[in-house]
Amino acid sequence: MTKPLQRGQVGRSARRLEGRAKVTGRAEYVHNLRLPGMLYGKIFRSTVAHGRIRRIDVRAAQAMAGVERVVTGEDLHAVIPNPYYGPAFHDQPILALEKVRYAGEPVAVVLAADPHVAEEAAQLITAEYDELPAVFDEVEAASSAAIVHEVLKPAGIFPDLKHLEGRKNTNVALDFHLRRGDVEAGFAAADRIFEHSFRTQQVMHTPLEPMVSVADAGASAITIHTASQSPSFVRIEIARLLGWPENRVRVKVPYLGGGFGAKLYIKLEALVAALSLLVRRPVKVALTMEEQFFTITKHAATLRIKSGVAADGRIVARRCDVWWNGGAYADVGPRVTQKSGFTAAGPYDIENVHIESYAVYTNLPPAGALRGFGIPQLVWAYESHTDLIARALGLDPLEFRRKNILREGRPQATGTIMRDAAIEAVLDRLAQRMKWREPFDRGSGTLRRGRGLGIGFKASIAPTTSVAIITIAADGSCVLYSSTVDMGQGSDTAMAQIAAEVLDLPAEAIRVVHPDTDVTPYDMATLGSRSTYHMGNAVKRAAEDARDKLAALAAELGLPPGSNLPWPELFRRKYGMQAGNIVGVGSFIPSYASPDHDTGLTANATPFWMIGGAGAEVEIDTETGAVRVTKLVNVADAGTPINPAIVETQLSGGAIMQLGFTLSEEMQFRDGQLTNASLADYKIPGFHDLPTAMESAAVEAQEHGGPFGAKGVGESGTFGVSPAIANAIDDAVGVRLSALPLTAEAVWRALGEKRGEA
């Protein structure tokens, strides 16, 4: 293992730069922002899942004392002629137009200087709809007569969506196919065939800071303060909606209280921008925790998976059919369908693979990116399936995986050769930490114990761009300008460490400027664990550029190479006083080759691979079905960690989040109406729900394309958790659950069915 560390800034567990400001309540958040003359907007939402708007009556709300204005979708045409937005499809109206497509969709907004007045008035609005047939199930929606969008409207950014332009009478927003080898021939040659079906439920990101945006429109420019993970996208999309150049739209983002994919692309920004332009005053819209359920969610999915296994235990063919329930608006769902879809067959070396992945519109709240971008749903299916096969063949689940695991240098399903992907090392480390080969106490009486494994992988979204700027002031102090959003993941600290390593400064001495599109350069977004790799490379290049310019300045001043004259002295000699700047710029875009439209094959699917595995030990109460996770081990390939302590908390944080999605979280609907839109009835894990023992570790690894050998780790902790627990339940009591969440009642029912009491 090469040790690329020279200065010790990278590879140390530096404390978070913002830690003190956060714990003392001084960190800046959009929720605290109040501008002079600012109005508050309160959203009135649809009560039907699918309907044509007949009438919206705002008179009573408009007449209420203190109400400045009530705005409906039709009113927005005055400032935005075509008010539809979205990263993949321009399908989402800022406020409903003509139709509503899910219960909870924004229909009108009340503006008032007092937020309580706005809230009260919003309750006076009434709307009438001609209800239309609605569809909620993703498989049914793929061939349903109930059509959510009359015509598909791809945004035109992504070449693989262009063929969908103008398509009618379908809810399928994207169909992705992958064909490798000949899957039918593979099945025919196989010794055994296994086929299973799995389901995941719709869940919510639950950032503790709900979405919030403020817009302040001037005569020729607009400033948007927003809790967003993608300031550069917001600027581009708002400029497009307004028909303005980018330089008239300014987007500022302070700290975020969590994002997890919820605060990507456009959420409230287009709404506040339109409202502020209409009334010519600053407008703030801050969602409640409850309203977040109606804004963006994680895809529910149905996954069917079929494998052919040869007599020697090798998987020779696999077919996967995946339906992603995208809800009423595509958001980034079509990207999930494609970018995650091609890994649906799992981290296994399989000669013949056939994948069908469908993004499907339904009449439910929209689904988008959530920590893992579809991968946890896929791993849930393929790692449950893998265990079922191992059990049926009487093979140890670890050995069966080892026999089939995708090794370094072998082609993945797309044909891309695996590089710097420590899949086998993660599996081995997991087995070692789980003491897999040692005797295991299986419990007795009504308390039975079991253990299970799950391992998954993810490709980085590609190709995407990051740009960074580093300035050195004349006193030698250093500022880093980047549009990466620190939403709690520690990116400020990691980026400062990378710059500090190059410039030989303490990371704590570097000032990190938060995203402000008038000041900080372009970055695609803070998503998909891409920042450490992409922005990390850009920051490294910017720091190297600054360092080279300092060296050039020294040479210009006639100093010998390697001279260690302090930087302030360089500036003084050049400018005669404390004056001037060095500006270093770095920009990064990785190489990438689009998959072939018909086969899904490509020689370069991703700049890097994320690997994550989990091992779980559980205790099952056979009388009540209660599941207690007594041990949860997470192992990941994070390359060479920039900050080992942050890597560990990213892994444990991801695992705990996925633990909630595995055991307790579920958005429950009745006829498209969400019945548990509050944290009293939608249960995220609390401290008492954490496993008795939890371990998180990164294997020794190096990502050659990453800054100082590092790569992203924000999602890897989520991958294996759900199947590891389901596999452990099966190991303990011999029942298999195929749908999330794994509730006590579900286990109890399965135990009853096993005893023949169904």
Added chain:
Amino acid sequence: MKPFDLVEPRSLAEAIGCLDRDDPAVRPIAGGTALMLMMKAGLFRPLRLVSLRAIEERFRRIAAEPDGELRIGAMATLASVERSPEVARLAPVITRTLRRLANRRVRNVATIGGHLAHADPHLDLPPVLVALGARLIIAGPAGEHAIAIEALFKGYLETVLRHDEMIAELIVPPQAGRQSAYLKCTARSADDWPSLGIAVSLSVAGGIIRDSRIVIGAATETPTRLAAAEAVLRGAAIDDAILRRAGEAAAAEAAIVSDQHGSAAYKKQLLRVGLGRAARSALAAAPEAPR
């Protein structure tokens, strides 16, 4: 939220005078942990709130009578009840129940009077207090009167209290060596509302159950005493078979409803299994009010 009046009377009598027998939009507020949520959700729109925070200090008092009776002022916070040495000595099942009731932040402000008057069937103390045979002092314009606690609950979020009446005091009678336990079953996270709560209070002599009170909460609209299960246990020697029979009897008699915490069938199973577990845990616990 619409503007409303907030008054802060200095005495209970004055507070009662601020209420309106005919107007449900005038309500007393103590800790406010339930009421504020209902107001934020738009389920309750007050005209006037009568804050009880400044009424006489004695309504926060927790006192032990010489005979072992506990008297708890309605304004005592759940945290003060949880930390009370008198409660821990005379009715330790209350102390144990409070440790898993809501969370520390809620317990620090929620009051025992508000907890009971809210009448949410998912609350933990009502079944426990019914099992302990507790009484309430109700104060109104006509003065005070006492009722048995089970008489308080009329339905979902519904009590017998008139709009101008309030709970003034909770009285837990001497437990005289009874052994009690509360089993809280949560379906999703540990801090979830219970899907079923089982309170058991036993009087045991020489291995024979002389008397039992079995009360369930959360799965029924109001705390419900299970007479058939109690009958099975009366006079019986304690063993696994008899506890199982009591569990079967309880599951058969209880009018349990399905909700998002679980189906009726599953909650009946929890009751079938949980009754014996609660009884075992009561028997393992130190007797209440040791002499």
